Amino acid sequence: MAFVLTVNGASHSVDVDPQTPLLWVIRDQIGLTGTKFSCGIGQCGACTVHVDGQPTRSCTFRADMAAGKSITTIEGLSPDGNHPIQLAWKELDAPQCGYCQSGMIMSALALLSRNPNPSDADIDAEVTNACRCSSYHRVRKAIHLAADLMNAERGGSDE
Amino acid sequence: MNRSGMDRREFLAATSATSAAFVLGFWVPPRTANAQVPPTGASWYEDPSTPEINAWIVIAPDDTVTIRIAQTELGQGVWTSNAMMVCEELQCDWTRVRPQYASANRDAREMAPEWTLNVMGNGGTDPNGGGEPGFGNRARTGVQGIPDSLYRRMRTNAASSVKDGRYYLQLAGAEARERLLLAAAEQWSVPAAELRAMDSVITHAATGRTTTYGAIAHLAAATPHPNPEAITIKPPDQWRLLGTEQKNLDVPMKVTGETIYAIDVRVPGMKWAAVKSCPVYGGDVRSYDFEAIRDRPGVRSAQQFPIPDPALTRGRVFSGGVAVIADTWYQAKTALDQMPIEWEIPQKQAAFNTANMHEALLAALDEPGRVRVDQGDFDAAFAGAAKVVEATYSTPYLPRARMEPGNATVLVTDDRVDIWIGDQSPQETRFSASQITGIPEQNVYLHMCHLGGGFGRNGNGPQAEQAIMIANANRGTPIHLLWTREEDFIGTTYRAMSVARLRAGLDADGWPIALDVRIGMQEGGFGPDASFNVTSRYHVPNYRFSTHTTDFHVPVGTRRGVGQAANEFYRESFIDELAHAAGRDPYLYRRELLARTNLPFKDDMIKALDMAAEMSGWGTPLPQGKARAIALEERGAEVEGSATISAMVHTVSVNREGVVRLERVDVAHDMGFGLINPLSVKKQIEGQITWFYNDAMHQACNIVDGRIDENNFHRFSLSRIDEDPPEINIRFFESGHWLIGMGHDRGTSVQSAIGDAVFQITGKRFRDLPFGTHDLSWG
Numbered sequence: 001m002a003f004v005l006t007v008n009g010a011s012h013s014v015d016v017d018p019q020t021p022l023l024w025v026i027r028d029q030i031g032l033t034g035t036k037f038s039c040g041i042g043q044c045g046a047c048t049v050h051v052d053g054q055p056t057r058s059c060t061f062r063a064d065m066a067a068g069k070s071i072t073t074i075e076g077l078s079p080d081g082n083h084p085i086q087l088a089w090k091e092l093d094a095p096q097c098g099y100c101q102s103g104m105i106m107s108a109l110a111l112l113s114r115n116p117n118p119s120d121a122d123i124d125a126e127v128t129n130a131c132r133c134s135s136y137h138r139v140r141k142a143i144h145l146a147a148d149l150m151n152a153e154r155g156g157s158d159e
Numbered sequence: 160m161n162r163s164g165m166d167r168r169e170f171l172a173a174t175s176a177t178s179a180a181f182v183l184g185f186w187v188p189p190r191t192a193n194a195q196v197p198p199t200g201a202s203w204y205e206d207p208s209t210p211e212i213n214a215w216i217v218i219a220p221d222d223t224v225t226i227r228i229a230q231t232e233l234g235q236g237v238w239t240s241n242a243m244m245v246c247e248e249l250q251c252d253w254t255r256v257r258p259q260y261a262s263a264n265r266d267a268r269e270m271a272p273e274w275t276l277n278v279m280g281n282g283g284t285d286p287n288g289g290g291e292p293g294f295g296n297r298a299r300t301g302v303q304g305i306p307d308s309l310y311r312r313m314r315t316n317a318a319s320s321v322k323d324g325r326y327y328l329q330l331a332g333a334e335a336r337e338r339l340l341l342a343a344a345e346q347w348s349v350p351a352a353e354l355r356a357m358d359s360v361i362t363h364a365a366t367g368r369t370t371t372y373g374a375i376a377h378l379a380a381a382t383p384h385p386n387p388e389a390i391t392i393k394p395p396d397q398w399r400l401l402g403t404e405q406k407n408l409d410v411p412m413k414v415t416g417e418t419i420y421a422i423d424v425r426v427p428g429m430k431w432a433a434v435k436s437c438p439v440y441g442g443d444v445r446s447y448d449f450e451a452i453r454d455r456p457g458v459r460s461a462q463q464f465p466i467p468d469p470a471l472t473r474g475r476v477f478s479g480g481v482a483v484i485a486d487t488w489y490q491a492k493t494a495l496d497q498m499p500i501e502w503e504i505p506q507k508q509a510a511f512n513t514a515n516m517h518e519a520l521l522a523a524l525d526e527p528g529r530v531r532v533d534q535g536d537f538d539a540a541f542a543g544a545a546k547v548v549e550a551t552y553s554t555p556y557l558p559r560a561r562m563e564p565g566n567a568t569v570l571v572t573d574d575r576v577d578i579w580i581g582d583q584s585p586q587e588t589r590f591s592a593s594q595i596t597g598i599p600e601q602n603v604y605l606h607m608c609h610l611g612g613g614f615g616r617n618g619n620g621p622q623a624e625q626a627i628m629i630a631n632a633n634r635g636t637p638i639h640l641l642w643t644r645e646e647d648f649i650g651t652t653y654r655a656m657s658v659a660r661l662r663a664g665l666d667a668d669g670w671p672i673a674l675d676v677r678i679g680m681q682e683g684g685f686g687p688d689a690s691f692n693v694t695s696r697y698h699v700p701n702y703r704f705s706t707h708t709t710d711f712h713v714p715v716g717t718r719r720g721v722g723q724a725a726n727e728f729y730r731e732s733f734i735d736e737l738a739h740a741a742g743r744d745p746y747l748y749r750r751e752l753l754a755r756t757n758l759p760f761k762d763d764m765i766k767a768l769d770m771a772a773e774m775s776g777w778g779t780p781l782p783q784g785k786a787r788a789i790a791l792e793e794r795g796a797e798v799e800g801s802a803t804i805s806a807m808v809h810t811v812s813v814n815r816e817g818v819v820r821l822e823r824v825d826v827a828h829d830m831g832f833g834l835i836n837p838l839s840v841k842k843q844i845e846g847q848i849t850w851f852y853n854d855a856m857h858q859a860c861n862i863v864d865g866r867i868d869e870n871n872f873h874r875f876s877l878s879r880i881d882e883d884p885p886e887i888n889i890r891f892f893e894s895g896h897w898l899i900g901m902g903h904d905r906g907t908s909v910q911s912a913i914g915d916a917v918f919q920i921t922g923k924r925f926r927d928l929p930f931g932t933h934d935l936s937w938g
Contacts (some may be wrong), residue, residue: 005625008622009717010826015458017493020446020489021489024488024489028487028488028489032416033416033419033422033423033425033427034415034416034417034420035416036420036562036563036611037422037564037871038562038563038564038644038872039644039871039873040643040644040871041644041871041873043871043872043873044562044872045563060873063727068655075415075416075417075688076414077415077728078415081411081414081415085414085932086414086415089410089414090406090410090411090414092247093406093407093410093842095410095413095414095632095845096235096236096416096842097232097234097561097562097563097609097611097612097613098409098412098413098609098611099233099415099420099561099562099611100562100611102416103672105414113779114608117791120755120885123877123880124880125881126883127695127879127880128879128880129879129880130562130563130872130877130879131877131878132560132561132562132610132614133234133614133846134845134847134848134849134850134878134883135842135844135846136647136849136879136880137883137884138842138845140879140880140883151666155549
């Protein structure tokens with residue numbers, strides 16, 4: 001079945017079994033490999049992307065259900081790797097092996113988009129991605145730093 | 160020697176990249192044109208116009224320094240720390256350093272330079288020396304690491320990358336620096352001794368002349384060192400870069416999704432393979448019906464493969480299986496799910512269940528076992544004890560469960576094998592490829608990728624062996640094998656389930672006068688003797704230690720912490736129990752028992768305990784439902800030489816419903832003569848605290864009818880950020896030895912500490928991990 005997916009602002013015509021999970025269309029048809037496969041059952045969050053702004057476990061989300069919606073992957077976060085979340089992640093040296101980090105960052109983006117000043121409890125509730133190396137300690141600090149950077153940006157543009 | 164076919168334009172594009180923008184990439188065989196992966200960073204690339212200085216260092220005309228790394232980056236920071244060790248001596252500009260994987264292929268063809276074989280100095284307690292690298296005793300089999308091949312130990316395990324690599328990486332940097340100075344001296348006709356090198360600039364103060372490494376590198380490459388055996392390395396008091404916190408060089412690519420893990424490799428013409436192996440180890444495929452799925456979209460073929468030769472997987476018996484090969488992995492996987500498969504399941508293996516295995520291990524403890532230590536008049540001491548304390552503990556089978564499922568891409572042609580893989584033991588994989596295909600190791604090329612987590616798995620098989628077998632049967636077609644998560648639980652090796660029975664006789668004051676330690680583990684399990692095999696650590700005049708084995712079928716291997724992890728849980732838990740039995744403070748009880756020993760590093764162990772206790776506010780009141788527990792972690796501290804010592808105090812809460820929270824961790828950690836990159840050390844400590852928290856609270860794999868029962872993350876739990884301790888305080892203390900490594904057996908104290916905190920709060924003592932399976936409620 002052929003349909004059109006909009007990923008990071010670009011339209012892609014894909015022709016796949018409509019039950020194919022969005023993850024595999026993003027990785028194999030569209031060729032963006034920053035989004036990762038790990039559990040395949042929507043548990044770990046390594047495959048997290050945004051579908052119309054909602055953080056979505058793409059390994060269990062049918063690709064055809066994303067047709068007509070706006071999909072954002074890690075590659076769409078910034079053109080130069082300098083989104084405030086990425087800057088904060090680099091400042092704290094948050095990743096270890098890094099495999100889960102695309103999904104972790106997309107979950108953090110979803111949180112910060114809705115909640116510019118998340119508490120630790122908000123982070124605990126919203127960022128449910130698994131990291132086997134345990135980057136959690138630095139990820140938490142990086143989310144708070146990213147919030148500060150994003151608030152400073154907003155403050156700057158408001159003035 | 161241009162072995163790669165990469166053209167000069169591509170090479171310059173690669174080497175002119177700045178350190179922040181380096182690209183981890185791959186060289187692709189010329190016969191597979193139109194490479195989709197960038198060719199930059201090909202690890203054996205040698206360009207006549209930009210010759211290497213030595214096998215570790217290439218300096219481009221723009222002063223970019225490429226440093227070759229023989230270990231695999233799996234999140235521990237080895238790309239950064241190993242590069243730092245070279246850069247320290249080379250005195251090049253750190254901001255222009257670009258790590259690159261060393262070539263396992265070249266390692267098969269070249270021997271190490273003589274000058275890198277001499278470990279100078281007096282071992283682990285000499286600050287001016289090379290320390291105690293651990294590869295010297297391995298045989299040249301391709302399996303255990305090769306003492307005199309070019310890159311020696313292309314293995315990433317046992318927390319040994321820094322310990323084993325430091326002296327010769329420093330030597331490599333120093334050798335190159337001296338040759339750069341010699342070349343400049345020759346060009347300017349001045350004595351080399353009058354030149355200074357700093358941040359890639361060479362200066363002759365008397366004449367004010369300067370040049371850069373990039374400008375002189377081609378001359379240095381042609382200038383041999385007249386006496387390389389005389390080169391010395393900088394001791395820690397001369398370090399400028401080492402010992403400073405350096406952010407990891409590959410992190411910028413990990414926040415953009417650009418890092419190419421093995422799963423991301425795409426080569427032209429590549430097909431995907433999904434596999435199913437017999438879920439009972441030792442089993443095989445009886446039959447499968449490819450006709451049932453032949454017409455599904457994208458499906459190409461099915462390929463049965465046998466049990467990988469145990470000689471290639473360190474004696475472990477995995478399973479035979481079948482692969483479906485298709486255009487995409489999802490097509491292959493969904494077709495495989497529909498393909499009827501009959502398994503040949505050996506009855507003996509299918510009779511194994513956790514309960515009967517646990518029983519068999521406990522029964523083995525009553526047998527004589529293998530006595531490893533027998534000190535003092537053991538039986539008499541027990542006869543005279545005022546009190547006897549006995550406890551039996553257990554830990555389950557545990558997989559590594561790294562986030563990236565097992566995978567590898569393999570192309571076999573008639574005279575060459577190419578493998579794209581994340582691998583902790585590329586020399587072993589090279590050997591496997593050669594054995595399976597009949598193509599000599601010299602023609603096996605490994606294209607190393609960063610690993611999506613390691614923790615000991617890779618090189619233990621059989622992801623590489625399966626992929627090589629399938630590709631060997633499909634010569635000319637690159638095959639990308641990828642396991643499902645469920646398959647990853649079958650293909651991994653496990654830390655062996657074990658049991659321990661500890662029995663102590665106490666004197667009238669509560670001090671142990673006799674200790675009997677028995678560990679039960681399956682034959683072939685790693686480290687049943689770990690950390691008990693020299694002394695009891697805590698002083699006891701009469702000590703006996705024995706190991707007891709049974710025959711089980713689960714393939715067991717080296718998982719993070721190896722034998723120390725379980726055995727430290729047993730030992731430190733028991734010391735807590737003895738302290739409580741004696742009515743003494745567990746910190747001061749440990750301290751006194753260490754003080755009574757004559758262990759070479761007892762002062763450092765006491766220092767660690769004191770520092771951690773002081774950091775934690777040990778002894779100050781806590782509200783109801785909270786408790787502190789302390790434990791020591793050490794490796795090597797019972798003998799002279801290198802060692803790593805740490806102590807942690809864990810502040811734990813348990814609410815009335817039995818929910819455990821690790822609230823705070825205070826860490827006192829040995830820095831030896833100096834840490835290479837303290838930032839990476841901190842990250843590794845943070846990671847290991849959570850690793851062993853998971854072992855303590857959540858993780859277990861059970862055996863049901865011979866197969867692993869928990870095989871995905873809905874039943875094999877991984878803690879999330881909400882369980883991360885809110886407060887981790889880390890302090891380092893200096894000591895008089897080199898570290899033995901710290902990447903895998905720190906944080907084991909979490910296990911006994913949670914157990915003891917639960918006891919303090921609830922009055923209940925649990926001895927079987929994970930604690931999360933017990934009712935921890937109270938009040």
